[in-house]
Amino acid sequence: MASFNNNSDNSLPESAVPEVVIQRLPLYVRVLTQFSSSGEEVISSEQLGTRLQMTPAQIRKDLSYFGRFGKQGRGYNISILEGKLRTILGLDRTWNAAVVGMGRLGRAVVSYPGFAPEGFNILAAFDANEEIVGQSISGLKVESISKLTQSVKDHDIKIGIVTVPIDHAQEVIDALVEAGIRSILNYAPLSPQVPEGVTVRGIDPVLSLQSMTYYIK
Amino acid sequence: MASFNNNSDNSLPESAVPEVVIQRLPLYVRVLTQFSSSGEEVISSEQLGTRLQMTPAQIRKDLSYFGRFGKQGRGYNISILEGKLRTILGLDRTWNAAVVGMGRLGRAVVSYPGFAPEGFNILAAFDANEEIVGQSISGLKVESISKLTQSVKDHDIKIGIVTVPIDHAQEVIDALVEAGIRSILNYAPLSPQVPEGVTVRGIDPVLSLQSMTYYIK
Known part of the structure; x- marks a missing residue:
């Protein structure tokens, strides 16, 4: 383990890692987890490549952006690589999230069972509609959007999930940023500023869909 | 227009364009459509860059992968660039899609109003559960998964949308591929083969979410 920890000496500053690489790391983690649960201990870059196309x-x-993980010709130790990537991505802890917009989509998001097992806990839900505020949905009491900043502070919320209609998305995203949120998952079909x-x-x-039709047109 | 059409002479074979570039093109189309609808005629790469970070x-x-679109220092003509990108992506026509898996998620997908205006028509819905087969959901009669190949042919379906639970996703994707589908939108949390x-x-x-926590950890 000591030599492994030293690997960080070889790695670049985090800002130097291309975003597209960061976006692939969770896929690596997923595939490593799958291999690990089937009892494998070592994986080659060829095996990873086959699984991830x-x-x-x-x-x-x-992987070289983050140091030296594998030994030449011997592949990667699955559990070590998985653990290291989880640490790099910040997945060795839990994160609190809030959903803004409790229409059909927001209700589906707060009831989705896939977030909590991965460490993402939805602790607050907001809506602008006073008829929805106060309702209990999937165990969450819907709060007024006017309470956003205080609630983000109270619940140590780091992630905002935006499920409002497109016409309100930018203003909601502005409000989340104003409240101190720096990570936003946006379900509205616009590119926000x-x-x-x-x-x-x-x-x-x-x-x-629009980026797949290129290949079949 | 004649000189514009000649631009394709400068472009690379489609297989040479990195996939990450293809995945960005729909974002360009979206931003160009937004600018166009606000009455703009010309856009600079600086303006596009600001909007798309x-x-x-x-x-x-x-854009240079697809020929020469702009004149040095004069920016891009929005409607010409948008039209050209739509043609490149195959968005100048409609595409027929089928959804497999008519649980909660599948029902949300077939009722989502955002597909049809963009030219994606969901014409068939499938499930393996005989209690769901035959039901009418958002105007679609749910068919047995055993009818997949025939239905794909009958409806000229080019896109498969997979909304089954993770345990069945790979077999459903295999069935779609077997039926001749080459574009698959997969909602199940696995990396299929x-x-x-x-x-x-x-x-x-x-x-x-997992690729955002990197930046806030």
Whole structure:
């Protein structure tokens, strides 16, 4: 383990890692977890590449940003690599999130069972509609959007999930940023404006479809 | 227009364009549509970059894969660039899609109003549960998964949308590929195995969250 910890000496400053590499790391973690649960101990960049439809060279390059993980010709120790990537990504702790917009989509998000097992706890839900405020949805009492800043502070919320209609998305995102949130998961189909230092990921099935038709047109 | 059409002479074979560039093009189309609807006629790579949190150089490089769109120092004609990108992406026509898995998520997908205006028509819905087969959901009669291949042919379906639980996702994806589908939108949280020539895009909010915590940890 000592030699492993020294690996960080070889790694670049975090700002130097391309965002596209960061976005692939959770996929690596997922595949490593799958291999680990099937009893494997070592994995090659070739095996990872096959699972992720990437070349082994690309995988080795991605991982090299964070130090030296594998030994030449011997592959990666699955549990060590998985643990290291989880630490790099900040997945060795839990994160508190708030959902803004409690219409059909927001209700589906707060009832989705896939967040909590991965360490993402939705602790607050907001809506602007006074008829929805006060309702209990999936165990959460919906709060007025006017309480956002105080609630973010009270619950130590670090992630905002935006499920409002497109016409209100930018103002809600502005309010989340104002409240100190720096990570936003945006389900509204627009590209919002945010200040530097704030990361937005969009969940938009139409964009995904639009980048597949290129290959079948 | 004649000189514009000649631009394709400068472009690379489609296989040479990095996938990450293709994935950004729908974002360009969206921003161009927004600018166009606000009455703008010309846009600079600086303006595009500001909206998309990219550098102007990256934008110019992305677009250069497909020919010469802008004149030095004069920016891009919005409607011409938007039209060209829509053609490149295959968005100048409609596409038929089928949803497999008509639980809560599948029902939300077939009732989502954002697909049809963008040219994606969901024409068939499938489930393995005989109690669900035959039901009418958002105007679609749910078919047995055993009818998949015939229905894909009958409806000229080019896109499969997978909304089954994770344990059944790989077998459903195999069935879609077997039925001739080459574009799959996968909502199940796994990285499926598909043959070369088949494109899969995952919709997975957990992966998106996991690549944001890197920046706030």
